[in-house]
Amino acid sequence: MANSERVSVEVVVVGGGIIGLSIARQLAVRGVQVAVVEQTRIGTGASGAAAGMLAAQVETEEDGPFFDLQVESRRLWRKWAATLPDETGMQLGYREEGIYRIAESEQEARQLQERLAWQQKKGFGGAWLDRQALKAQLPGLCDDVYGALYVPDDHQLDAALAVEALRRSVVGHGGNVLEGAHVLGLLQNGSRVTGVQTVGGIISASAVVLAGGMSVPLLLRPLGYRLPLMPIRGTVCALYPHAPFLKRTLFGTGWYVTPKSDGRLIVGATQEEGANTREVPVGALVTILQRAGKMLPELQRLPFHSAWSGIRTGTADRLPVIGPVPGVDGLFVATGHFRNGILLAPVTGEVMAGYILNEAHPTLDVRPFLPERVLESGAES
Ligand SMILES: Cc1cc2nc3c(=O)[nH]c(=O)nc-3n(C[C@H](O)[C@H](O)[C@H](O)COP(=O)(O)OP(=O)(O)OC[C@H]3O[C@@H](n4cnc5c(N)ncnc54)[C@H](O)[C@@H]3O)c2cc1C
Structure with a gap:
């Protein structure tokens, strides 16, 4: 993107870690025009550092919606491990x-x-x-x-390979993955988000997903929201x-x-x-x-x-934050995946695609992960 360029997609995902890429993939396979915008290179955040364990049962001490979320994601990984190699021509190191x-x-x-x-x-x-x-x-x-x-x-994979496979899958389904594109801020028209301002120009979109890990609060702050991470x-x-x-x-x-x-x-x-x-x-x-x-x-x-x-x-309760930002039409957040983000990537992609396309998840109770749990209003805008 040249500095003054302006492009338009349906959904912009800010952050090219495993969470952003999984969300983009689940949108792209449904035919949504999506762009992932990554400030450096994909997988250079937590995702590229991870050990790749999909330890849904081993890591969970108690029953509840978080356990259900994890085992559903583990089930999806098993499916993805079978389909992504054919889609992308690469293995995930799935064991x-x-x-x-x-x-x-x-x-x-x-x-x-x-x-x-x-x-x-x-x-x-x-x-x-x-x-x-x-x-x-x-x-x-x-x-x-x-x-x-x-x-x-409880299986495992190579997280760096999974990140690259997801990038290929997004692109293979018609999506864009832009690297070296730092998102500086959100664009708004009244209470609606209309896109993002990157170092290279503007990307217009009717929905924006913030999946930039620790940097999500920086982009929310001008809207008057604090997100303690x-x-x-x-x-x-x-x-x-x-x-x-x-x-x-x-x-x-x-x-x-x-x-x-x-x-x-x-x-x-x-x-x-x-x-x-x-x-x-x-x-x-x-x-x-x-x-x-x-x-x-x-x-x-x-x-x-x-x-x-x-x-x-x-987050303070170590649970992820997945869902729409209240009061800001078209803005969504997916962060706080702590030590389970590789495991939780497929289900986060699936749940977020559902929010954006107005489709409730058929089986999971995902309300405990909504942003209102952790968002605090009243930050300086
Ligand atoms: C040592 C270690 C071991 C782990 N082992 C496991 C494991 O075995 N199993 C497991 O399930 N999880 C594991 N995890 C946790 C897992 O790695 C994370 O939960 C997961 O990677 C989070 O993914 P993410 O996409 O949210 O964040 P990230 O991978 O950090 O991606 C966020 C991306 O957003 C980009 N970004 C940020 N701000 C902007 C901006 N303004 N504009 C554009 N781009 C931006 C960043 O550059 C980054 O690439 C481990 C983590 C660590 C550190």
């Missing part, structure tokens, strides 16, 4: 081996068994492995384990075993180890609240490697490959 949630105390073992019980009651799979059964499957684990919840249906840095590293080392993901308290399709083992992750720069503190690396290395001592002998960090976006 179906399941995830172990390791118990590191008796109390944790009890809690995980309770979790398994309510999840099984709802019809989801899983098994409890006591210490002996677990050690028989994973002899490399230390003796200080109290069993594990094994969830066969917290940056939570995650530091991870990759090891590169010479021979296959681990088949399934291990997930513990404050650590995980997940084997990727390209041979790397990703070890994560810190949760550094308030940290909003993407540096890799040595202390953070030491912490995750010590935690994981204590549980899986052989890990300490593996060759180091690389380390990086990403900024998760968290």
Whole structure:
């Protein structure tokens, strides 16, 4: 786009992370003219840093609409993993081996068994492995384990590959993905949003979706809205075993180890609240490697490959924000996906496409994720 250019689409999505791209895809497959506008390159935010676990059951402590949202998204990923490779000519590194949630105390073992019980009651799979059964499957684990919840249906993928596949899918369905296009502000006519002002010019649209992670509040502020979000840095590293080392993901308290399709083992992750720069503190690396290395001592002998960090976006209740902005026609928000944004991308795309096209989701209760839960009015405009 040249500086003074003006283009027109039906929907503009601000932010080329996995959330923005999934929303754009679900609109594009329905024939909506959509443009994703990304300030740098797609996937350079949290999405490109993620470990790619689709841990709907393993990560959820209680039943409710958030659990339902996650398992629905996991179901959609399974579908997308089958269709996106044909659509885009690329694999997602999708792996179906399941995830172990390791118990590191008796109390944790009890809690995980309770979790398994309510999840099984709802019809989801899983098994409890006591210490002996677990050690028989994973002899490399230390003796200080109290069993594990094994969830066969919690899968994983390569987040960076998924981002690129979604970009191709959007473009393949007639959408646009503009990179290097920083959105400076929203355009309005009365109470209606009419597009966005980018560094390269104006994009007119009848709907705008703000999916820029931590930057969403900046674009809402001139409208008089405050959206309190917290940056939570995650530091991870990759090891590169010479021979296959681990088949399934291990997930513990404050650590995980997940084997990727390209041979790397990703070890994560810190949760550094308030940290909003993407540096890799040595202390953070030491912490995750010590935690994981204590549980899986052989890990300490593996060759180091690389380390990086990403900024998760968290709301106060750690639930995502998905839906229309009250009082501003045509404006929608999708942010706050914290540590589950890769998992939640398909369902967020589906729910948001429904809001924009006035179609209610047929099964899910998505009201708990509406923006009014967290939006505060009265910010300086
Ligand atoms: C270390 C780590 C590990 C993780 N592991 C997992 C995991 O295993 N499973 C899981 O489900 N989730 C995981 N997550 C969480 C997941 O990565 C995030 O929830 C998800 O990526 C959020 O996606 P997003 O599209 O909202 O944000 P982002 O990926 O941050 O994308 C937002 C995009 O908006 C762009 N943008 C911002 N402002 C503007 C503007 N004004 N104009 C144009 N563009 C703009 C940014 O450049 C950015 O590309 C992990 C996160 C981290 C950090």
